[in-house]
Amino acid sequence: MHKGFKLMVALLAVCLVAVPAMAETLKVGVQAPITGSYANEGQGIENGVRLLAEQVNAAGGVLGSQIEVIACDDQGTAMAAAICAKDLVNKGVKMVIGSYTSTCAEAAQKTYFDAGVLQTSDGTADALTEKGYWTFLRNSFPNSAEAEFVANYMVNVKGYKRIVVLSDFSTYADGLGNAAEAAIKKLGGNVVARDKIKADSQNFTPVLTNIKSKKPDAIFFAGYYSDGGQLRAQQMALGIKADFIGGDANDNPDFVKLAGSAATGAFIVNVPSPDVLPYDIAKTFIADYQKKYGEMPPSIWGLMNIDGMRAIIHAMEQTKSFDTKKAADYLHNMAEPLDGITGPIAFAKDGNRKGGAYVVKKVQANGEYSHEYVQ
Template sequence: MKRHVLGMAALAALGLAFANSAVAQVQEIKLGFAAPMTGNQAQYGKDMQNGVTLALEDFNATHPRINGQEIKFVLVSEDDQADPKAGSVVAQKLVDGGIKGVLGHFNSGTSIPASGVYSRAGIPQISMATAPEYTRQGFKTTFRMMTSDTQQGSVVGAYVVNKLGAKRVAIVDDRTAYGQGLADEFEKAAKAAGGTIVRREFTNDKAVDFKAVLTNLKRQSPDVVFYGGAEAQSAPLARQMRELGMKSVLVSGEMSKTENFIKLAGNAADGTLCSLAGLPLDQMPGGAGYKQRYEKRFSGPVQTYSPYAYDGAMAMMKAMVQANSSDPQKYLASLAATSTPGVTTRQIAYDARGDLKEGGITIYKVVSGKWQPVESLAGK
């Protein structure tokens, strides 16, 4: 009996050793994530983070391997507070922490200064930034999750003139890299389509009182007021337009296309138009499956940015496996040559700058307090 007990104990110990060995053989690969996780843009950062988190969980479930060894991707998250200075500090912290790639930042204003830090370290960055300057710095490490302002602004500018029949157009932007960049591209396209820019004003991304700006715009009787910026400003802007009796249609970009915009703007939200990269969720190639997995995992509806963040994370992880290496210098070429099916589009692929090759845009309108897709247009 004693020998039997000892034998069983030895087998148990041997089994435990094998188990520990198997666990030890799973190599962890750190991916960085940076976005605003506090402040008035925290909802965007959380939305983006959810998409990245789901991508890591889905990909890890396939038990990926590099050099025959099973790997596990882990996320190292940082709050950049939507602040350019904080963004650069966070970027250096992630680099020093040994990340092999970064998914972020969210804002163009943080992504652009942070991209210099990642470039010097040779670490690939897939960002939600839309400002054209992000991928025009000559870095080989910059890639996008969404279409650029050049693509989006050019489509929307032509749309308001050709489809809405707007002849007199006013523009307001928040002076951020995103807001000003989108407004600049919109202005070029609206002028090219034959529209007249009757006035251009600017504010900042903390403002909530636009009465002075709107009073100046009202005198010009614009058919459309385009706002380049986020919901925290576009919602009170919409409210105050109606309070001043303005009949102009408010048009904005994807940072205004949120449920929170409708909540903040109230009845004044109705009639607002916004552009958003890609197709509506139910028309995305992988939209149905993504929606099911997302709602099960996070117990809530899919928001604006998470599908794009998911595709970006998947592209980075697949590039490492394809290159059979997590060394940024070795998998960067695979990432640049990516051609893989996505949730948001048939094929995730980048041009020489790191911009997405496929860049469709959908126009949405608030109808009776709900966002409704109006038309999907080809990007340029």
């Protein structure tokens, strides 16, 4: 290569790097489990954020600035999440979308708080909003809301007499399990066992055998679909004739595939799924998503995160500033909720999303869901 040519290439490279920097982009971080056990969900979040960024950029950007998406893979582990947080802050992001799991969101929270970076996650663990970080905005409904719904359904609607509450050790699942146990007891329900499984350990029969001896008529499982499907299969294999009620994170097509023929009759509690969302904005966004990626969003969780991102962008436009503190103050004190893909969005002072809407679905013999009970 000639020296002159090398110099030209170098100059061109400098120009390419320098030009967008001069235009002052709005950097948006994505922290999601793009690989690992929850890769499905993580990729859904990243895809959704990139789609929304594209749409906003095409419409002129935010306050005239184009959005630049920077993704970091936290693999669903707290350790990688902490590294992602530092990395995204160093790259100068104003807001971070994600992560999918409460554990990862929690591991990254303090770093974002210290740097004044807004974080919006679908993590449902109550612990996430108990630290008083103004930077954290929950775009889903907290575990306590789901726990109360589950307790009411199990005790008052179904009238179960011997309930087992099972969870894994993660921030989300343990929190939901404890909240459900407390809520069931508050309604006068009889919790005969509260046990825990190790996520990904596959062999749940020892715990289930123990549960069998308690002769339960219902098992509530707070945990993820990858364990829930196997748990349901092993429950049926052991001949435990109790109803299985899975928490929101069991709502994934893989739950039914994993449990196989044993899936039939299992109940899953969740917020409504993307295909039944009644809002126009939801229908348009999902259609755009399908056009771009050739598939449905993996679940509603990715869409909740998109709503979180939309809310922050909305706040920046309303306050006419990229100041994250101003945006957070605006969101904490919104008079009118913003129309969202997953319903109206408004935040309480502690960063919790207001409201809550749940449904109970039942798995049919053909693997499809039927809606059993709507709040």
